Amino acid sequence: MNAPHGFRKWFDWFACPNCGYRSAFSYSTAKIGADRKSFKMLYWCRSCERYCTLKRPGLLPLYGLGVLAAQVPVFVLVYWLLYDGLMNVNIFWSLFWVACIFVGVHAFWFFIGRFSKEYIAVSANEP
Numbered sequence: 321m322n323a324p325h326g327f328r329k330w331f332d333w334f335a336c337p338n339c340g341y342r343s344a345f346s347y348s349t350a351k352i353g354a355d356r357k358s359f360k361m362l363y364w365c366r367s368c369e370r371y372c373t374l375k376r377p378g379l380l381p382l383y384g385l386g387v388l389a390a391q392v393p394v395f396v397l398v399y400w401l402l403y404d405g406l407m408n409v410n411i412f413w414s415l416f417w418v419a420c421i422f423v424g425v426h427a428f429w430f431f432i433g434r435f436s437k438e439y440i441a442v443s444a445n446e447p
């Protein structure tokens with residue numbers, strides 16, 4: 321079954337409050353509020369095809385700040401690895417460590433979401 325129009329698939333922890341389905345991938349979209357000043361994340365369950373949202377949407381800006389804050393040290397580390405790899409003609413190991421950083425950062429954010437995100441059901445006709 322395909323996700324509803326506008327929903328995108330992400331590598332992100334998902335646990336459906338309607339049917340208990342758990343997955344490492346979520347289907348989500350952002351809906352603009354009626355006042356056009358707020359938005360709400362909506363998630364779609366692949367198993368029961370119902371909708372839910374985050375129990376604590378106030379954490380979303382914190383995730384955003386965390387991602388922004390992590391960019392600087394990750395950039396410096398990747399830059400240093402690639403520079404060192406080019407200077408010492410050992411680019412293979414540098415690329416290997418850059419790939420490890422890429423996987424590690426994604427795994428880190430996945431586990432942050434795994435232990436901090438809770439989902440609550442919303443009515444099916446809401447979107």
Ligand SMILES: [Zn+2]
Binds near residue numbers: 365
């Ligand atoms: Zn479900």
